[in-house]
Amino acid sequence: MDAVHELQRKRMHYERKISRLEDDLFQRDQEIIRAKFTILQALPELNTPEKGPLVDIVRVPGYLDPKMFEAACLNNPSDGREGESTRKDRAILDAETLCNEWRSKTSNGVWELYIEGPEQGEEEEDDWVQVEAQDLLVVKEKYGEELYEAIKIAWTESQERTRTGVHLKPWDYEAGREKTLRMNNFSDDKESHVSESEIADYKAQGSMSQIQYKSNDMAISLHKLLTDKDKLDQAAYKEELDKREAFTELERQMLDEDKKTRKKEEALNKILELVKLLDKQQKLEMEIQELKACRI
Numbered sequence: 001m002d003a004v005h006e007l008q009r010k011r012m013h014y015e016r017k018i019s020r021l022e023d024d025l026f027q028r029d030q031e032i033i034r035a036k037f038t039i040l041q042a043l044p045e046l047n048t049p050e051k052g053p054l055v056d057i058v059r060v061p062g063y064l065d066p067k068m069f070e071a072a073c074l075n076n077p078s079d080g081r082e083g084e085s086t087r088k089d090r091a092i093l094d095a096e097t098l099c100n101e102w103r104s105k106t107s108n109g110v111w112e113l114y115i116e117g118p119e120q121g122e123e124e125e126d127d128w129v130q131v132e133a134q135d136l137l138v139v140k141e142k143y144g145e146e147l148y149e150a151i152k153i154a155w156t157e158s159q160e161r162t163r164t165g166v167h168l169k170p171w172d173y174e175a176g177r178e179k180t181l182r183m184n185n186f187s188d189d190k191e192s193h194v195s196e197s198e199i200a201d202y203k204a205q206g207s208m209s210q211i212q213y214k215s216n217d218m219a220i221s222l223h224k225l226l227t228d229k230d231k232l233d234q235a236a237y238k239e240e241l242d243k244r245e246a247f248t249e250l251e252r253q254m255l256d257e258d259k260k261t262r263k264k265e266e267a268l269n270k271i272l273e274l275v276k277l278l279d280k281q282q283k284l285e286m287e288i289q290e291l292k293a294c295r296i
Helices: 002-042 053-059 066-075 084-107 134-143 145-164 188-192 196-205 208-295
Strands: 114-120 126-132
Touching: 002 145, 002 208, 066 084, 066 134, 066 145, 084 134, 084 145, 126 134, 134 145
Parallel strands: none
Antiparallel strands: 114 126
C-alpha cells in the first residue's frame, strides 16, 4: 500500500505542476493578445479592411461562437433517461442559454476571471491567492477544456478591446480564421500602405522612425512570446505524459492489490470448506463408532 500512496502523491504533484504550466501558458496567451492589440492600436492600417457587420461579427474581440457551446452541450453526458432526439433538443436550448450568459459575462466589464480565494498548498496550508471564478471552473468540469479556454480568451480580448479601442481583429477570410501578424507585416506592409506624402509628413514630425522602431520592437517581443509559449507547451505535454505514466502505474498497483485480496479471499473460502468437510467427516466417524458399539 505504501507504493500506492506514493503514486497518489506523485499524481497530485503532477496535477499541481500541470496546473501551474497551464496558468503560465494562459499568461503567455494574454501577453500575445495584448501585444497584438497594442500594435493594431498604434498601426491600424495593418488591420484587415471591413466587409460589413454580418460578415465581420466573428472578428469582434471576445466573440463566442454558438456552435462551440452546442458541441460542448451535445458532448455532455445525459442521465440516460432521455431519448436521443429529446437530448439533442435540450442540448441546443442549453447551449443557447449558456452562450448568452457567457457573452454577457465576458463583455460587461463587471465579471472578473480571477477572484481572491484559498488554494491548498503543498504543506496542507491554505493561502489566499488569485483563483479562477467558480462559475468558470464549473464550465471546465462539466463541458470540457475547449469551451473553458475559449471563454478565458474571449474575456481577455474584450478587456483589450476596451483598453485599445480596436473593434475588429485581423482576419483571413479564405481560411475563416484570425490572421497572424508576422514580422514582414511591420516593414513591407507598412510601406505599401503609406503614401510618399504621408512618409514625408511622418519624417517631418520625427515620428516615422519612432513608430517603425516601436513596431519592430513589438514584433520581436511577440516572436519571443510565441517561442516561450511553444516551450511551455512542450513542458506541459511532458508533464502530462509523466502524469499518465504515474496513473498507469497506480492502476497496475491497485490491480495487483485487488488480485492479492481476491486470492486471500479464495484461500480463506477453501479453508472454510475444508473445515466444514472435516466436521462432517468427524461426525460420520463418530456415528460409525456409535453404530459399532451398539452392534457389540
